[in-house]
Amino acid sequence: MPDDMDLCQQINQERIDDALADHYRRRVTGTSLTHCVDCGDPIPAKRQIYSPGCCRCVACQTDFENSFKG
Template sequence: MSKNFDRASEYEALMREHQINAVIKRPIGVSAFECDECGNPIPESRRIASPGCIRCIDCQTVYELKDKHYRSV
């Protein structure tokens, strides 16, 4: 049983490292001034806090919820 926990722990550590590297190595572009979804202006504070953003906070929240629940396999 201990081997199963060791394997699960190793797998979790590997997946965490992979996810961290994906975020660290992603290309960061210039933030958009208008939301790609609704066309409303993106506040300067959001553009500074999240470099490369293309959606306003409301549209980004909806996007992440849809991505979480409707992820393709």
């Protein structure tokens, strides 16, 4: 019988899998979101056109990319 930690890991993995599938689906179809997933502000139409599949506004995307630079 799975313990609480196993259940937490399973739920976490399901959320990761769902997020990756959603990201892949947007990239393949080129469908951008209309509002930023981080701050909720509208994503400008030009960004949606020139960055197909985007899910963040420019400011949040910059912060997101900088978070990996250490």
